[in-house]
Amino acid sequence: MALDSSPGDPSRKNWMGILARASETDLENFWQLHGQEEDYDFLRRPEIGLVMVQGRAGGTGGRFNLGEMTVTRCSVRLSDGTVGHAYIAGRNQRHAELAAAFDALLQNPERQEEIEDTVITPLQKRHQQGRDDRSKKAAATKVDFYTMVRGED
Template sequence: MKAIEDNNGQEQSGWALADRQRWMGILARAACRDLEAFLDQLPDSGGYDFLRLPEIGLSMVRGRAGGTGDPFNLGEMTVTRCSLRLADGTVGHGYIKGRDKRHCELAALFDALLQRDEYRQDLFARLIDPLEKKWLEKRHERSRKAAATKVEFYTMVRGED
């Protein structure tokens, strides 16, 4: 992790935008019960206030056929978002698919904690990396099961005469 400059030209220490995108994605894909279980092991973070209570809405998912076609609206999906602020002023945002408000709240809380230098390393080691591993295994398992059902089609050359 390296320090980067954000759009305002201010230096952020400790984490880069890409890191945050990664951990927010992992938190969003994690199961709520895993986050909840981890919360109990966490040293006291001093509480937090909501800036935006968890709220459920829709987000348009856009697609592009074959990676080269024109973008089209694939459909809307349910999204829950939430923002909160730790006692020291750090702001965390959570955006998850579905309508689990508690999951969203926890995602925002961990997003805020991960921005703080004293929590980041520990959280990466004990929460983010294991969650990512778990998610990758699950995805691999699914694609392996799907791959097992693959059927090879081929067509014999058909002579008309």
């Protein structure tokens, strides 16, 4: 794992989160554009499993096990030895594979800026746009209270 970023790298955490939320179609299209030249093999083929989701009593108190969710993970190695990982919600194996491949590609200092600009930033914007659109619909249902005057005076 010579080219693995340092643990806790905030930008890596960010791009992995963006890749996990992307659609398979988007990642497939971006891979055609930016990754086609790359060869990779599997360290771990896409594998479907479960993660036990924890909550906290009262939202902020003691932990408890809420229930499980399906997760797919995958690890790939580029021809230069860089290793990419992916953990994504759901059972889309191709999505996990492409997310792992992009994670590897993004660790290459020569490619990082380009991929951040052309793949990660647009995906992030699209995700943020979706969140904002949804939030605006919720905001339209916010109650405006008005007080009625009761009695005399």
